[in-house]
Amino acid sequence: xxxxxxxxxxxxxxxxxEKFAKGNIYSVKLITGDEFRGIVMAYDPIPNFVGSKPRPGxxxxxxxxxxxxITGLSYLGKTEEPxxxxxxxxxxxxLRAKEALAVRQxxxxxERMGVGVTTEAQSIFDALSKTLPVQWxxxxxxxxxxxxxxxxxxxxxxxxxxxxxxxxxxxxLELERRRLQLFGT
Amino acid sequence: MSLLAPDLYSILRDPSFLRVIGVDxxxxxxxxxxxxxxxxxxxxxxxxxxxxxxxxxxxxxxGVLNKAKxxxxxxxxxxxxxxxxxxxxxxxxxxxxxxxxxxxxxVEVHLKNGxxxxxIFHAADVEKDFGIILKMASLIKDGxxxxxxxxxxxxxxxxxxxxxxxxxxxxxxIAKDLSISSDGMSNAVQSEKSGELLTDSSISKSxxxxxxxxxxxxxxxxxxxxxxxNVFDDPWKRGRGWDQFKVNESLFxxxxxxxxxxxxxxxxxxxxxxxxxxxxxRIAREIEGENTRDLHVAEERGFQLNEKFDIDEESKYSAVxxxxxxxxxxxxxxxxxxxxxxxxxxxxxxxxxxxxxPVSSSGKGYGELRDASQPSRNNTNVDQMCSISDDHAxxxxxxxxxxxxxxxxxxxxxSQMGERRNKNNPEFSHSNRSAEESVSGHGDSxxxxxxxxxxxxxWKTVAEKERQVSEVSGKPKSESFTGQSASRRSSESRPGPSxxxxxGLSPSSSIGSLSSxxxxxxxPNAKEFKxxPNAKSFKPTAAARPQSPxxxxxxxxxxxxxPVQQMPxxxxxxxxxxxxxxxxxxxxxxxxxxxxxxxxxxxxxQFPQQQQQMMMGRQPRPQMVYMPPPPYQPDNPYNQGRE
Numbered sequence: 001x002x003x004x005x006x007x008x009x010x011x012x013x014x015x016x017x018e019k020f021a022k023g024n025i026y027s028v029k030l031i032t033g034d035e036f037r038g039i040v041m042a043y044d045p046i047p048n049f050v051g052s053k054p055r056p057g058x059x060x061x062x063x064x065x066x067x068x069x070i071t072g073l074s075y076l077g078k079t080e081e082p083x084x085x086x087x088x089x090x091x092x093x094x095l096r097a098k099e100a101l102a103v104r105q106x107x108x109x110x111e112r113m114g115v116g117v118t119t120e121a122q123s124i125f126d127a128l129s130k131t132l133p134v135q136w137x138x139x140x141x142x143x144x145x146x147x148x149x150x151x152x153x154x155x156x157x158x159x160x161x162x163x164x165x166x167x168x169x170x171x172x173l174e175l176e177r178r179r180l181q182l183f184g185t
Numbered sequence: 186m187s188l189l190a191p192d193l194y195s196i197l198r199d200p201s202f203l204r205v206i207g208v209d210x211x212x213x214x215x216x217x218x219x220x221x222x223x224x225x226x227x228x229x230x231x232x233x234x235x236x237x238x239x240x241x242x243x244x245x246x247x248g249v250l251n252k253a254k255x256x257x258x259x260x261x262x263x264x265x266x267x268x269x270x271x272x273x274x275x276x277x278x279x280x281x282x283x284x285x286x287x288x289x290x291x292v293e294v295h296l297k298n299g300x301x302x303x304x305i306f307h308a309a310d311v312e313k314d315f316g317i318i319l320k321m322a323s324l325i326k327d328g329x330x331x332x333x334x335x336x337x338x339x340x341x342x343x344x345x346x347x348x349x350x351x352x353x354x355x356x357x358x359i360a361k362d363l364s365i366s367s368d369g370m371s372n373a374v375q376s377e378k379s380g381e382l383l384t385d386s387s388i389s390k391s392x393x394x395x396x397x398x399x400x401x402x403x404x405x406x407x408x409x410x411x412x413x414x415n416v417f418d419d420p421w422k423r424g425r426g427w428d429q430f431k432v433n434e435s436l437f438x439x440x441x442x443x444x445x446x447x448x449x450x451x452x453x454x455x456x457x458x459x460x461x462x463x464x465x466x467r468i469a470r471e472i473e474g475e476n477t478r479d480l481h482v483a484e485e486r487g488f489q490l491n492e493k494f495d496i497d498e499e500s501k502y503s504a505v506x507x508x509x510x511x512x513x514x515x516x517x518x519x520x521x522x523x524x525x526x527x528x529x530x531x532x533x534x535x536x537x538x539x540x541x542x543p544v545s546s547s548g549k550g551y552g553e554l555r556d557a558s559q560p561s562r563n564n565t566n567v568d569q570m571c572s573i574s575d576d577h578a579x580x581x582x583x584x585x586x587x588x589x590x591x592x593x594x595x596x597x598x599x600s601q602m603g604e605r606r607n608k609n610n611p612e613f614s615h616s617n618r619s620a621e622e623s624v625s626g627h628g629d630s631x632x633x634x635x636x637x638x639x640x641x642x643x644w645k646t647v648a649e650k651e652r653q654v655s656e657v658s659g660k661p662k663s664e665s666f667t668g669q670s671a672s673r674r675s676s677e678s679r680p681g682p683s684x685x686x687x688x689g690l691s692p693s694s695s696i697g698s699l700s701s702x703x704x705x706x707x708x709p710n711a712k713e714f715k716x717x718p719n720a721k722s723f724k725p726t727a728a729a730r731p732q733s734p735x736x737x738x739x740x741x742x743x744x745x746x747x748p749v750q751q752m753p754x755x756x757x758x759x760x761x762x763x764x765x766x767x768x769x770x771x772x773x774x775x776x777x778x779x780x781x782x783x784x785x786x787x788x789x790x791q792f793p794q795q796q797q798q799m800m801m802g803r804q805p806r807p808q809m810v811y812m813p814p815p816p817y818q819p820d821n822p823y824n825q826g827r828e
Contacts, residue, residue: 022279030295030356030357031297031356032295032297032299032356032357034295034356034357041279041283042278042279042280042282042283043279043280044279044280051279051280051283051284061359061360061361061362062283062286062287062359062360063357063358063359063360064280064283064284064287064315064357064358065356065357065358066315066352066353066355066356066357068353069297069356069357090282090285090286092285095285095286095288095289096288096289097289098288098289098290099288099289099305099306099307099320100289101289102289102290102291102305102320102321103305103320103321106304106305106320106321107321110321
């Protein structure tokens with residue numbers, strides 16, 4: 001846990017209190033190469049994190065940045081202290097609900113992701129799922145619980161199911177492949 | 186932070202420990218740590234973190250929230266934490282607040298090695314070093330690998346159910362489109378709505394607007410003209426407080442030519458203004474307070490008129506009249522006006538159409554001619570009638586009406602009249618259908634006598650030919666008769682359907698008008714009556730008895746018995762005979778040769794009526810009407826001889 005391990009350049013002099021004072025506008029450069037500008041909203045030297053929000057007019061991307069990893073910092077100006085006041089309050093129940101919802105959605109999405117499959121396979125899966133009920137079974141795509149599409153997911157890799165279902169899946173697969181080739185996913 | 190502390194505390198204490206790929210990470214979930222306080226979960230295998238950074242092995246099971254193994258390092262700060270007076274506390278507050286706002290939000294986490302993970306923000310170690318926990322995190326960009334793998338080869342990995350990132354690897358956490366406002370409610374509410382139930386307003390709402398922000402009164406900068414505060418309060422002050430034209434002129438040099446009096450009535454603001462105002466107010470109040478039975482006025486006044494709640498919007502506001510809206514009682518008045526308005530159009534308009542009715546084929550043409558010969562006389566009747574009706578708008582129709590309904594001795598119903606008209610129509614229909622239809626285009630809604638209109642139009646064309654007709658009456662007669670009979674025969678079928686189709690429809694095109702023909706005998710489509718001084722007066726003969734008035738019109742004209750006898754179709758007329766009485770309304774006019782006296786503007790019925798009248802003028806006539814003519818015995822006079 002040695003923050004010093006990162007290449008840090010604390011370029012700004014002055015006391016800690018002045019640096020990252022609320023309302024300051026900085027242009028920040030990170031060691032990851034990321035650059036952004038933001039207004040300081042909060043800063044805590046102990047964890048050494050600063051929370052900033054970008055200049056108004058841009059989309060609200062709130063960031064929490066580990067100061068230790070800031071490679072470049074330039075002071076741009078100062079505005080009024082942003083929205084934070086002592087009267088802030090957070091609705092925790094709402095947040096919990098939000099999180100639960102998000103997790104549910106993410107899990108549902110995860111179901112759709114194949115494990116250890118190529119991107120191509122995934123895009124085929126996604127395309128098929130638009131019109132057919134599909135699910136992953138290891139690296140096979142199981143359509144309508146009957147028809148199985150094996151790697152490499154070509155038309156001749158379609159097995160199982162009734163003739164009608166099989167043909168339908170083959171057809172859809174063909175079309176989707178063609179479309180993917182055409183549009184490059 | 187007081188509100189924040191206890192709950193956030195519990196959240197932050199809710200870690201799930203996971204085996205992160207290759208990394209055993211220890212996160213010490215702590216409370217805010219503002220003050221020492223209670224000890225949370227006894228029996229935890231951990232110890233307080235006061236001494237540094239205790240390490241705990243996390244649970245091995247993926248995706249399992251392992252509360253039991255959670256570390257409660259610091260005693261929780263259950264009490265309100267009002268005095269976090271240090272700067273540290275303040276700044277910490279800010280961070281903690283920000284962090285809390287992120288809970289549940291999809292964030293992007295950049296790591297030191299360049300990897301980028303995306304997941305749902307779950308928790309953060311705010312006390313220590315801000316390590317964070319993500320749920321359902323998945324690798325977006327793998328910084329660990331040199332170069333970039335080909336996309337297709339990039340093998341997906343399932344998202345980690347819980348992903349812990351230590352602070353020293355954490356470069357930044359980006360929460361996109363997260364609205365940070367003083368009101369924490371917005372965060373939760375927004376996401377809730379977006380997830381569960383998408384209302385239109387929430388969909389269209391911009392995520393960047395702060396919901397329910399605190400409103401502050403506007404304070405002018407200072408370069409705002411004074412005296413504007415109460416400009417709109419008192420309308421009378423308009424002239425004195427703020428004059429936009431003066432300001433415009435001074436600012437921009439724009440000269441205005443506005444004069445209020447162009448747009449509105451000049452108010453007489455004299456001495457008695459107040460009196461007048463009060464009077465006006467009083468009158469207004471009276472009017473508004475009046476009882477109203479109108480649904481719409483009542484609604485405007487906020488007044489529920491109808492207790493019946495089965496009146497839906499359609500019946501309230503629709504402009505379409507309901508099917509049963511036809512009101513006989515009010516028909517007279519409407520009819521009169523309608524007549525007057527319709528007369529000119531129909532009569533005037535029909536003339537043009539009739540011009541295109543050339544007498545084409547001989548038989549047909551003659552039929553027309555003959556048909557018209559009588560009708561032409563009636564035509565003049567009609568025309569004159571109409572012109573008269575224009576003058577005496579109210580009288581004639583009412584007269585007509587009374588006649589219609591009080592025809593003595595006749596139990597003729599309107600249907601019969603209509604039938605008659607129907608009958609008339611077919612006669613002409615095949616000969617001048619186009620005229621009829623063009624006439625019907627005049628939109629006769631009340632009058633059923635489109636037939637009459639059609640008839641009259643035909644009549645008008647041949648009115649000019651009337652002379653010729655009369656002149657050639659001799660020869661064409663025979664032909665005409667045959668033609669007539671033929672036409673009659675052909676038309677025989679018509680009466681059938683027409684009679685049967687009553688009361689509602691007729692074979693003619695003017696269905697709508699016919700349906701209302703029961704109600705009125707007036708024919709808005711009838712052509713304007715023009716007196717034809719050359720019209721030969723009708724001289725009925727003994728056997729003159731038209732079964733269909735139109736067809737037989739010509740018969741009566743020459744008033745020769747012979748032709749009449751040559752109407753073998755006569756018996757067929759019996760079926761129609763009953764119609765005749767319907768025409769009896771005219772019978773009270775003394776038999777006269779001049780149609781002028783024939784006031785009723787209805788051309789159609791008038792024609793037969795006139796005949797009727799002619800015949801009825803003498804008592805013996807009626808009987809003759811209803812009696813079938815003697816069978817044709819061309820050599821009748823010789824019969825006796827044989828005898």
